[in-house]
Amino acid sequence: MTAERLSIGYVPLTDAAAFIVAQELGFAAEEGLDLNLIRLSSWAQSRDLLGAGSIEAAHQLVPMPIAQTLGLGPPLPQVDLLMIVAHGGQAVAVSNDLARRMRADGFGFDFVHAGAAGAALRAASGGRLRVGVPFPFSTQAEVVWHWLAASGFDIRSGAVEVHTVPPPRMAQTLAAGEVDAYCVGEPWASMAVETGAGALLLPARAIWAGAPEKGLVMRRDIAEADPDRTGRLMRALWRAGRWLDQPDNRGTAAELICRPDYLNLQPEVAERGLQGRFLISGQGEARQVPEFISFHEGAATFPWKSVAALFAERMALQHGLDPQAAMRRAMTCFRTDLYRQHLRAAGADLPGASAKIEGALRAPNPVASEKGEMILRPDAFFDGRVFEPPFADS
Amino acid sequence: MQLSILIVERDKDRALRMVDALREAGDYQIEVIAEENGLRRRIAAIAPDIVLIDIADPSRDVLEELALASSPLERPVAMFVDRSDEPLTRAAIEAGVSAYVVDGLRPDRIKPVLDAAIARFNLFQRMRAELEATKTALEERKVIDRAKAILMKARGIDEEAAYALLRKTAMDQKRRVADIAQQLVMAAGLLT
Numbered sequence: 001m002t003a004e005r006l007s008i009g010y011v012p013l014t015d016a017a018a019f020i021v022a023q024e025l026g027f028a029a030e031e032g033l034d035l036n037l038i039r040l041s042s043w044a045q046s047r048d049l050l051g052a053g054s055i056e057a058a059h060q061l062v063p064m065p066i067a068q069t070l071g072l073g074p075p076l077p078q079v080d081l082l083m084i085v086a087h088g089g090q091a092v093a094v095s096n097d098l099a100r101r102m103r104a105d106g107f108g109f110d111f112v113h114a115g116a117a118g119a120a121l122r123a124a125s126g127g128r129l130r131v132g133v134p135f136p137f138s139t140q141a142e143v144v145w146h147w148l149a150a151s152g153f154d155i156r157s158g159a160v161e162v163h164t165v166p167p168p169r170m171a172q173t174l175a176a177g178e179v180d181a182y183c184v185g186e187p188w189a190s191m192a193v194e195t196g197a198g199a200l201l202l203p204a205r206a207i208w209a210g211a212p213e214k215g216l217v218m219r220r221d222i223a224e225a226d227p228d229r230t231g232r233l234m235r236a237l238w239r240a241g242r243w244l245d246q247p248d249n250r251g252t253a254a255e256l257i258c259r260p261d262y263l264n265l266q267p268e269v270a271e272r273g274l275q276g277r278f279l280i281s282g283q284g285e286a287r288q289v290p291e292f293i294s295f296h297e298g299a300a301t302f303p304w305k306s307v308a309a310l311f312a313e314r315m316a317l318q319h320g321l322d323p324q325a326a327m328r329r330a331m332t333c334f335r336t337d338l339y340r341q342h343l344r345a346a347g348a349d350l351p352g353a354s355a356k357i358e359g360a361l362r363a364p365n366p367v368a369s370e371k372g373e374m375i376l377r378p379d380a381f382f383d384g385r386v387f388e389p390p391f392a393d394s
Numbered sequence: 395m396q397l398s399i400l401i402v403e404r405d406k407d408r409a410l411r412m413v414d415a416l417r418e419a420g421d422y423q424i425e426v427i428a429e430e431n432g433l434r435r436r437i438a439a440i441a442p443d444i445v446l447i448d449i450a451d452p453s454r455d456v457l458e459e460l461a462l463a464s465s466p467l468e469r470p471v472a473m474f475v476d477r478s479d480e481p482l483t484r485a486a487i488e489a490g491v492s493a494y495v496v497d498g499l500r501p502d503r504i505k506p507v508l509d510a511a512i513a514r515f516n517l518f519q520r521m522r523a524e525l526e527a528t529k530t531a532l533e534e535r536k537v538i539d540r541a542k543a544i545l546m547k548a549r550g551i552d553e554e555a556a557y558a559l560l561r562k563t564a565m566d567q568k569r570r571v572a573d574i575a576q577q578l579v580m581a582a583g584l585l586t
Contacts, residue, residue, distance in 0.1 A: 042454040072462070136459050163434060164459035166452035176431050319462075 003034035006233060009046045010059035012039055012263045013167060014186040014273050015086030015214045018295055019059055020257050022240035030239075031232035039262070042166060043135045050219060051076030057233060059085065060217040063311045067137035069333040070312060070326050072319055080223060080335045081215040081308075083234055083343070085241065087300040089213050089273060089293035090140055090204035091189035092117075094181045095174055098124050099199035099281065109199065109280055111287035114206040114382035118151025121201070125180060127153055132165035132173055132182030139211050140183040140204070142311060147207040150383040171197040185213060186273030186293070187265060193279050194269055200280040203289045210358060210379025212300075212307055213293075223338065231342035238346050241295035250274040291377065298364070298377030299351060301343075303334040306355035306389035313387075327390055331355070349374045358387040398423040400442035402453055404430070412446065434460065534572035541575035544582045 010016040022028045023035040038055060040046050043064060050058045051074070065079045094102070098121065103109070107120035121129070129148070133140040144162055149155045165173045167188040173179050175197035182192075183204060192198040204211055216237060223230045244253055254271040257263050263270060272278050276292040279285065294300040312330030316323040336354040344350060352368035359381045366375050399422050403409040409426045416424055425440055427433060433456050437445070447454060538560065545556040560578075564571045 041450050041452040042458075044454040044458045045450060073458075135455055136462055164455050166455055169430060169452065173431070178432060178435075 003029055003032050004229065005034045005036055006057065006229070007036045007038060007055045008057045008059070009038050009040045009049055009055040011041070011043065011046060011167070013089075013188070013214075014257060014263075014270055015089045015293065016059045016262075017244055017253055017257050017274075018085045018237045018240045020262050021244055021253060022236040024256050025240070025243065027239045027243070028233075028236040031236045033229075033232055033236055035236075037262070043138075047073065047076070050079060050217065053219065053222065056222060057216060057218045059214055061135055061138045062212045062215050062307070063137040063139065063142065063315070064135070065215065065217050065333050066308055066311050066330045067315060069329055070315060070319075070321060072137070072315065078220040078333070079217050080220050080333045080338075081217050081303050082223065082230070082335050082338050083216050083237065083301045084212045084214070084303055085216050085237055085295065085301065086214040087210075087212050087294040087298075088203070088205045088291070090143065090183055090185045090211065091200055091273075091278075092144075092181060092183045092202045092204065092207075093170075093174060093189050093192035093198045094121065094201045095177070095179075095198045096196075098180055099201075109201065109285065109287075111200065111202060111278070111280060111289065112206055114147060114202055115151065117202050117206075118147055118153075121181070122152055128159045129153065129181060130161045130163060130179045132163055132170055132179040132184070134167050134170075134184055135164055137311075137315065139213050140185075142314060143204045143207050143211055144183050145314065146381065146385070150381075150385070171195045174198050187263070187269045190269050190272050190278065193281060196282055199282070200278055200287075203278075203292055205289070205292065206382060208359070208379075208381050209377070210361075212304075215303065223335075227338075227341075230338065231345075234339070234342045235346040238296075238301055238343055238348060241301055245294060245296035245300075294377070299349070299367075299369075299374055300377075301339075301348070302351060303336055303339055304354065304356055304358075305331040305334045305336060306358050306387065308334040309355070309389045309391075310358050310387045324390065331389070331391065344370075355389045355391075357389075359385050396421065396423050397444065398425070398440070398442045399444045399446060400424075400437065400440055401426045402433070402445060402447040402451060402457075404428055534575075537579055538572060538575040541578040544578060 008019060010019050019035065019037055023037060028035045040049070043061060046058045046060055047064060047068065049055045062081065062084065065081045067073055068076060068079055101124035102120045105120060105123055107116070110116070131144050131148075133144055135141070141162060145155060148160055153160050163179060165179065165182060167184050170182045170184050170188050171191040171194070174182055174192055175195065181201070189200060193200055216234065218230065243249055251271065254267040254274050258265045258267040258270050273293055276289040278287045278289065280287050308330040309327040312326045313323050315321070316326035340350050349369045349371040351374055356367075359379055361376055361378045362380045364375050364377055399416060401409055401412050401424065403412065403426065406428060409428060413424055413426065416422055425442065427436055430453055433453055437457070437460060445457060447457065541560060542553055542556040545551065545559060546553060551559070560571055560574055564574045567574070
């Protein structure tokens with residue numbers, strides 16, 4: 001049997017690992033697929049190629065299909081997020097200048113407490129801050145806006161500017177003084193330390209423990225035209241994610257994703273995020289972050305509709321849309337139905353509900369599921385924010 | 395007005411060839427940004443009518459942010475492609491996703507692309523002008539309605555007669571009805 005070739009666009013980041021592992025370790029081949037992984041250099045390019053049908057699927061920022069569903073961007077065919085392929089994996093870096101001032105004020109860079117870090121940052125910056133994020137519609141943008149607002153920054157006055165910077169250029173942009181801080185997925189956060197541009201301040205999960213990062217996104221007509229193929233792709237990625245969440249496999253994963261064909265980097269840098277062992281400054285200070293990035297555990301791959309609503313609410317407020325209508329529409333592009341249909345056969349445990357209260361868990365918590373084995377991981381916001389989806393989940 | 399075109403391109407030779415091709419194609423004000431540093435600030439400062447950028451350029455996401463911040467339709471972004479990924483991106487462009495393609499940098503190909511970009515730019519300018527005109531027309535009608543009401547009350551005439559009077563005055567004075575109405579409303583405001 002010859003494998004069916006599928007073109008998939010990805011942007012070089014650690015959180016694309018499930019796609020790379022699925023292809024390199026045979027999870028795709030098991031499902032009769034040959035993934036033609038195409039490295040892209042911008043999210044706009046990914047969105048355009050997917051919309052035009054030049055690629056069949058894409059590794060995209062979770063908020064991207066939501067923004068498109070809300071009409072924020074060019075008019076393209078409807079896309080859906082079929083599953084989450086990476087959870088967490090982002091970190092915040094600050095410039096050397098800010099880091100110095102924060103240390104002078106006695107801040108210890110514990111890499112844990114977002115509230116204390118936010119307060120120290122506000123004091124050191126005088127409340128004026130320019131922050132880089134990878135795209136206007138990104139988990140990073142949500143995390144940054146929420147964290148700064150809850151830390152007492154006046155985000156409506158123009159004192160805080162959030163700018164788009166391509167991930168591979170984040171560290172350079174910080175070094176050039178064009179931004180004072182940035183939030184991005186690994187390995188581009190660690191690159192600030194690696195290149196001497198700055199220091200790591202926080203993993204994003206210290207701000208929001210449940211921050212989903214990337215999804216498998218497909219055009220609705222293409223996903224539905226060949227449901228069998230869609231299912232095979234989802235299962236290959238799901239199994240790759242399960243492999244990635246075995247702690248012993250993380251070192252191998254770093255080697256795989258850093259190959260010249262993929263991220264083309266030194267595996268040592270990518271390994272920091274994958275192993276949760278960070279160097280946060282040029283002085284060699286080390287910090288451990290358990291569960292920094294997840295590909296499988298804690299129902300990490302399930303596309304909770306409540307997450308879609310959470311992102312949609314801020315987008316609606318920022319772009320002058322009706323929040324209630326926006327949340328309702330956004331929830332339709334998270335395809336819990338396809339997840340249930342296609343991944344049950346692979347052995348995925350399926351939750352009883354398709355939406356949940358976001359931010360309520362400070363400790364692992366069992367939830368109702370088909371097999372009764374589902375334990376959700378903590379998803380709390382640092383400031384106790386709780387987001388309740390406004391509608392029934394189906 | 396001279397059209398200003400901004401080329402975002404790191405490769406100096408490629409940028410120069412673009413500039414040459416553009417100069418042959420017409421009289422444009424052309425700027426090149428080769429340095430990615432400060433791209434956002436510099437584009438905002440130049441405020442170009444058209445941005446030319448490679449479809450695979452990482453800085454596209456920066457343009458995306460700028461497009462969201464202003465009206466995305468006001469600043470056409472033309473894409474050009476002449477690298478190995480052309481078959482892939484061509485489909486995207488042909489689907490109308492990202493506007494226009496310049497094959498290689500042949501001047502004969504640049505011209506139609508620019509024409510298309512300019513046509514789109516003009517279309518949106520025209521749409522904006524029309525919108526403006528509609529708004530003005532609405533405003534004027536309101537003023538005329540008020541002027542008619544003043545006349546009806548002051549002279550005890552009906553609406554049709556009030557409008558006829560306004561129109562006759564306008565014709566006599568070789569002015570627009572809306573202007574006469576405006577004067578009347580202002581004068582009435584002074585008298586009460």
